[in-house]
Amino acid sequence: MASLSVNLCGIQLDNPVIPASGTFGYGYEYAELYDINELGTFSFKGTTKDPRFGNPTPRIAECTAGMINAVGLQNPGVEKVISEELPKLKACFHKPVMANVSGFSVEDYAYTCQQLDKQEQVGWLEVNVSCPNVHGGGMSFGTQPEAAAEVTRAVKAVTTKPVIIKLSPNVTDIVSIAKACEEAGADGISLINTMLGMRINLRTRKPVIANTMGGFSGPAIFPVAVRMVYQVANAVKIPVVGMGGVSSAEDVIEMMLAGATAVEVGAANLVNPYICRDIIRDLPRVMEKYRIENLSEIIGGAK
């Protein structure tokens, strides 16, 4: 019997498949379609201290083998997430969930993480450091090792649950940023967030996205993600969660061979809402094909 189970920062997952933040809401839309308890876990919609409407529309552009989004972290704010969204999530999902947090200052991150850390359903905190630092000239926290480390330290100081720092690929040296987060106390690293992209409408000669640029995701970025996961996993001792264009059981295995302990699936959910369930059900077949008995044994297996 194939074993799909993996251990992520001390919590056992039935399988390594995790819908990525921003593509799965707070779970209940998908729970109308299938029993989402089949998932390892899922990372819920990026939550900030204050409510946010996000960017103007259009927020979406299609690309070859992918898409660009500039949603802009629309969410009802941590208070309402706890009072309104988590009870609905709890009704349909009975495993520890990954709480995804964004912020625009170190204090924002610490506050939001502290509130979510107290919630029983939350298993991990996934901290998205790709946001601009409003007190630091607008530069993304995730582009400088020291800024990413500062967020990590501040969050770790006020929380008890495993803290996974989610890194941006839009940097020159992702390894130095991952190492800085590890040294600052991170329990795990997840990568890659979307890549900065842009499309232009030939007829109007204007950017398709109202915000001009947005995050590029989908199968097109998979090779970049595999490369970065490989680089980071070989440089840190803490677990790595791999994501970026994953859309099949084969992709999950490739990501794990690159060094991922668990694997997030993002854009693919928006096209096929059953994709994560289908990947989980297909994993035993693909494992047998490649003579894998225990998924956790292949982590970082590519040399």
Add this chain to the structure above:
Amino acid sequence: MKQSLFQIVSNEALTDSVYKMILSGDTSAITAPGQFVNIQLTGKFLRRPISVCDYDESTLTIIYKVVGAGTEQMSAMKPGEMLDILTGLGNGYDLSLAGDRPVLLGGGVGVPPMYNLAKKLIAMGKEVSVILGFNTAGEIFYEQEFKALGCKTYVTTVDGSYGKKGFVTDALPENYTYFYTCGPEPMLKAVYRATTTSGQMSFEERMGCGFGACMGCSCKTLTGYKRICKDGPVMKKEEILWQA
């Protein structure tokens, strides 16, 4: 919402750029006129959201305009080919508020969702008026189909080449009890201003998923933030907040 495979029964041009496709498959997830479907196309990443023109237990009719590579690809598809479709998306129109004499206003490819709506309202015994707005005579489709349902049907063209010259709002009848509309946003704004009763309007936006997960098509309303794909595409006149 349901994901299933549909087979193309027919796919024919109604005008130079507007096509009608009839598909057979499981339509059980469609619960109201004004809902839409989201169609997967080979080689395209995101699905294409298209409004439902008509449906019964086993057939789905859509009318779409070729506006880009995706709809271009659809226009070349042949009977017998299969399409992976998410059905039953969006809220659809609320028929219970129609009153005795509702007026339906459709502009361009905003006309198709009016068809099943008109059919349902007629079946409820309503006296239905329909105003179909187009730019020019060559773009007109479905005038006879609405007449065949028993609707009082009016056509307007912007250039005056057919029917009444002007916009759908220039043909509003007297004494209507409620309105339903779908069309480009400038038309919706004009309908909003010209109508003297309450009503419902269907909105369009670029979508990611089409089922409420990605927040790609959000808008602000007087009753809070709404997702056009899930909480809409139909909004009540009283909740609409026009953006500058």
